[in-house]
Amino acid sequence: xxxxxxxxxxxxxxxxxxxxxxxxxxxxxxxxxxxxxxxxxxxxxxxxxxxxxxxxxxxxxxxxxxxxxxxxxxxxxxxxxxxxxxxxxxxxxxxxxxxxxxxxxxxxxxxxx
Amino acid sequence: xxxxxxxxxxxxxxxxxxxxxxxxxxxxxxxxxxxxxxxxxxxxxxxxxxxxxxxxxxxxxxxxxxxxxxxxxxxxxxxxxxxxxxxxxxxxxxxxxxxxxxxxxxxxxxxxx
DNA sequence: CCCTAATTTCTATTTTTATCGAAATGTCAT
DNA sequence: ATGACATTTCGATAAAAATAGAAATTAGGG
Numbered sequence: 001x002x003x004x005x006x007x008x009x010x011x012x013x014x015x016x017x018x019x020x021x022x023x024x025x026x027x028x029x030x031x032x033x034x035x036x037x038x039x040x041x042x043x044x045x046x047x048x049x050x051x052x053x054x055x056x057x058x059x060x061x062x063x064x065x066x067x068x069x070x071x072x073x074x075x076x077x078x079x080x081x082x083x084x085x086x087x088x089x090x091x092x093x094x095x096x097x098x099x100x101x102x103x104x105x106x107x108x109x110x111x112x113x
Numbered sequence: 114x115x116x117x118x119x120x121x122x123x124x125x126x127x128x129x130x131x132x133x134x135x136x137x138x139x140x141x142x143x144x145x146x147x148x149x150x151x152x153x154x155x156x157x158x159x160x161x162x163x164x165x166x167x168x169x170x171x172x173x174x175x176x177x178x179x180x181x182x183x184x185x186x187x188x189x190x191x192x193x194x195x196x197x198x199x200x201x202x203x204x205x206x207x208x209x210x211x212x213x214x215x216x217x218x219x220x221x222x223x224x225x226x
Numbered sequence: 227c228c229c230t231a232a233t234t235t236c237t238a239t240t241t242t243t244a245t246c247g248a249a250a251t252g253t254c255a256t
Numbered sequence: 257a258t259g260a261c262a263t264t265t266c267g268a269t270a271a272a273a274a275t276a277g278a279a280a281t282t283a284g285g286g
Contacts, residue, residue, distance in 0.1 A: 055243095
């Protein structure tokens with residue numbers, strides 16, 4: 001992961017509404033949520049929510065998919081993992097300090113886990 | 114961890130110089146680094162560095178300690194872990210997706226690990 | 227004590243970000 | 257095609273953050 005991407009991702013998360021939004025999607029899992037339901041859950045006007053969704057999407061932290069009339073958003077777990085790994089890279093000057101996190105979901109299911 | 118703290122911490126990390134600075138300290142380990150050495154490593158003017166150090170410190174991500182004439186800064190690993198845990202809390206709608214990260218160092222060494 | 231070194235605070239300027247109403251877009255149902 | 261719904265884009269305003277020089281602070285060495 002490049003520094004620029006990490007800064008962008010962190011910046012996307014560094015805001016009340018967006019942090020709440022991202023965590024909502026993280027907790028919602030692979031199924032995701034439509035924009036309208038998110039707006040209701042957060043109590044943010046549509047236009048504002050749309051702005052924040054775009055920020056998170058630009059940062060690569062969430063994914064968008066159309067389903068009928070709604071746009072469904074879901075967390076990009078690999079991106080989240082990459083960000084956390086970047087933050088903790090080469091942690092602790094070589095001291096043994098536990099494995100890096102990973103959040104694997106059925107759809108992703110690579111070799112590991 | 115409260116939402117406010119998380120936003121503050123993420124905001125502190127969402128900036129080129131500060132992200133580089135934090136990662137530098139994360140990698141430096143418990144020994145930490147004096148402000149001057151950090152300024153050299155990052156090529157940032159003292160006054161700017163001081164500003165950024167204060168941001169990270171306010172966010173609780175780094176710790177300060179005086180040693181002779183220098184101020185030594187080091188990463189606050191528990192704070193980093195708490196932030197990551199907050200981000201990933203109740204991840205994946207109950208799907209099994211690996212344990213939360215932890216970065217433990219000799220000085221911290223609590224019950225776990 | 228005084229001098230030097232390390233770092234921070236002050237101040238002013240520029241750049242970036244958040245907010246939300248109103249209008250535009252795109253999608254489906256009839 | 258027409259109407260209704262879900263969501264985004266536009267535009268203007270208000271608020272927050274980054275930058276760096278110069279002055280002030282703090283601690284140690286002689």
